Amino acid sequence: MAHKVRKLEYTIGTALAAGADTLVTVGAPQSNHARLTAGVRAGRRELLSQVPSLDLAVVALGSGGTMAGLVAALGADRVLGVDTGAMDEPAAAVAAMVGELTGSGLRDRLRIRSDQVGAGYGRLTESAAEAPRLAARTEGVALDPVYTARTMAGLIAAVEDGTVTPGRTTVCWHTGGLPGLFGRTEAVDRFGSALERFPA
Structure with a gap:
């Protein structure tokens, strides 16, 4: 967070x-x-002091504030927003916030994936159900079903389609939200039953 x-x-x-x-x-x-x-x-600490070789930050796009802050600090080319379906025109919202922060309009240059929205904000998608299982089992990182699960699913899709390539320093921006998991029984049930299939 x-x-x-x-x-x-x-x-x-x-x-x-x-x-x-x-x-x-x-x-x-x-x-x-x-x-x-x-x-x-x-x-x-600031992100670039922690990861000076950063090529790309992948972040959930909800209200747009986090992505706008990253774009203002890193530039549009180094930020990939994964739309969560929280608003109708995310690119316009992010562009407006970046404009307020930097005085420049970047709407046409923003990098946004909209392939993880599914049935809409707050609705668990198949890819967002799979991403937390993968992250938990391989990295020990817990993801919430709305934001960070979609972010990781977007990063996985970006690797699969070649948007993110080997050798690039890529950060999946974890925006917190884990307590939100407990307010979504469908997600708890699906994650729990899936993890039970694997030996400890």
């Missing part, structure tokens, strides 16, 4: 500079953004 803290560094910094002592925010049920806004802290 470091990406949310990174965005909050700017928001909180601006608020403190303006003399504000109260910050009001909203989010969806089980919002990680709301949780971290309540407990914001400083001192996080």
Whole structure:
């Protein structure tokens, strides 16, 4: 969830500079953004200081804020957004936010995959059901069914279709959301039954 803290560094910094002592925010049920806004802290490292050779960051595209922040920092060529179906025109939303951050319009250059939306936001797709099992078994990383599962499914699809090639330093941006798993019984049932088929 470091990406949310990174965005909050700017928001909180601006608020403190303006003399504000109260910050009001909203989010969806089980919002990680709301949780971290309540407990914001400083001192996080920036992505490029951790991965100087970064070629591509793959990130969930929900409200568009995370992708916009990454595009503003890294450039449109180094960010691939995986649409979660959270809004009707994600490219326009991201382009508007990038424009506010950088003063430039990048809508035509944004890299967005829309092949992981399936039946819509909040509906578990087959690829988003498979991605968490693969990530858990091979990397020990837990993914939520709406955002990070779609992100990983999008990255897998990008490798399969040649968008991401061997030798490139690629980061799958984990946006948190694990508590959201427990609010979706279909996902818990499917992930749990699938993992039971494999020996420990």
